Every structure is written in structure tokens, then in C-alpha cells.
Amino acid sequence: MHFKTMDEFTLKIYGLVEKNINLTLDDIKALPKVGLTFDFRCVEGWEIKDTQWQGVRVRDLLLLAKPLNNAKYVIFKSGDYTITLSLDKVMEDNVVLAYEYMGKPLTREKGGPIRLVFPSQYCYESVKWLREIELTDIYKEGTGKRIALSRIGKNNA
Numbered sequence: 001m002h003f004k005t006m007d008e009f010t011l012k013i014y015g016l017v018e019k020n021i022n023l024t025l026d027d028i029k030a031l032p033k034v035g036l037t038f039d040f041r042c043v044e045g046w047e048i049k050d051t052q053w054q055g056v057r058v059r060d061l062l063l064l065a066k067p068l069n070n071a072k073y074v075i076f077k078s079g080d081y082t083i084t085l086s087l088d089k090v091m092e093d094n095v096v097l098a099y100e101y102m103g104k105p106l107t108r109e110k111g112g113p114i115r116l117v118f119p120s121q122y123c124y125e126s127v128k129w130l131r132e133i134e135l136t137d138i139y140k141e142g143t144g145k146r147i148a149l150s151r152i153g154k155n156n157a
């Protein structure tokens with residue numbers, strides 16, 4: 001890890017881990033690069049076939065911080081927008097932190113510099129502009145589902 005300026009992007013991993021860490025984009029890009037292709041389907045009804053993402057496995061990132069034995073859930077945060085997944089799910093091969101989309105750096109509009117992606121029936125689980133990852137032992141529902149569904153008038157789901 002290198003010395004960083006105040007305004008440089010960092011991803012924070014904290015909570016039930018052996019050590020809290022802050023990673024720069026360069027730190028993230030130093031991990032093994034993986035690709036992921038899937039059809040992205042939004043609950044609003046649209047779909048994009050064969051979306052192609054490149055990045056790193058979330059598992060590889062978490063192993064740097066070393067989850068404690070009592071860690072059960074992982075909360076992905078972008079400001080007030082949060083999604084909670086089980087640690088077991090997050091450790092799967094196809095859960096990726098993407099920094100490229102269709103072979104090009106992820107644009108700000110598309111969630112850059114980094115975004116969570118994995119094949120899911122719930123579009124809102126793909127957290128754009130990811131900033132923090134927290135490991136916890138108790139389940140706390142994320143805000144993302146409600147925020148996303150409220151945009152299509154289904155916030156009571």
C-alpha cells in the first residue's frame with residue numbers, strides 16, 4: 001500500500017475482520033483479474049444481454065482483511081445505499097468487484113470506479129460507487145431494495 005492523498009479513492013473493509021483495511025484502486029487492481037459475463041435484468045423490466053465485467057473476486061479482498069469466525073453477513077455500502085448478503089454467498093467465485101465494463105474502465109455513470117456485480121435476480125444488489133464493506137454477525141436489512149423499488153412505485157415489497 002502506498003501513501004495516499006486526501007482525495008484519492010479508497011475502499012474500506014472493516015467490522016468483524018482481523019484488521020480493518022483501506023484499499024486504493026491500485027491495491028485492488030494488484031489482485032488476480034477475473035471476468036464475469038451475465039444477462040443484467042432490472043426489476044423495472046429491462047434487460048441487457050451478455051454484460052461483460054472485469055475486476056477482482058470479493059473473496060480475494062475479504063481474505064486480505066481476514067474475516068473473523070463470527071462474521072456471518074457482509075454489508076456493501078455506497079453512502080446511504082446498502083445491500084446485505086451472507087458471507088457464504090459473497091465467498092463464491094462469481095461475486096466480483098468490477099472496475100471495467102465491456103473492456104473499458106467503469107465510467108462514473110456505470111458505477112465507477114468500482115461496483116459490485118454477480119448474477120442475481122435482484123438488480124439492486126449490484127451496488128454502484130462502492131465505498132465500504134462491513135462484516136457483521138447479525139442480519140441488518142440493506143436500504144437498496146427499498147430505494148430501488150420506490151423508484152418504480154413498489155416500495156411496500
Ligand SMILES: Nc1nc2c(c(=O)[nH]1)N[C@H]1C(S)=C(S)[C@@H](COP(=O)(O)O)O[C@H]1N2
Nearest residue numbers: 042078081109110123124126127128129148
Ligand atoms: N449505489 C447505487 N447502486 C445501484 C443503484 C442505486 O440507486 N444506487 N440502483 C441499482 C439498480 S435498481 C439497477 S437496475 C442498477 C443499474 O445499473 P446500470 O446503471 O448499470 O444500468 O444499479 C443498481 N445499483
Ligand SMILES: [Mo]
Nearest residue numbers: 042043123124
Ligand atoms: Mo433495477
